């Protein structure tokens with residue numbers, strides 16, 4: 001099993017107040033965390049037809065919004081796949097099976 005661990009970090013800003021940052025890590029069950037924890041920088045949603053139908057930059061998305069988006073993707077039956085590199089890109093494609101559901105296909 002793979003899990004996603006959310007870590008809330010308080011960074012101090014120059015004016016003395018803090019800014020809360022949420023970071024996500026992937027943890028693989030049964031493995032040593034120090035070796036397997038990978039910082040998640042984003043998520044992509046892969047439809048059942050195999051097409052990438054959504055992408056989210058986790059480093060820039062507020063945690064509440066991220067939760068909503070992830071919930072929506074899972075509700076639509078998508079596979080949510082994390083991304084780990086600092087720069088990644090995804091080609092968003094229009095999904096043919098959803099068009100068929102709406103009667104457009």
Ligand SMILES: [Zn+2]
Nearest residue numbers: 047049095097
């Ligand atoms: Zn599809």
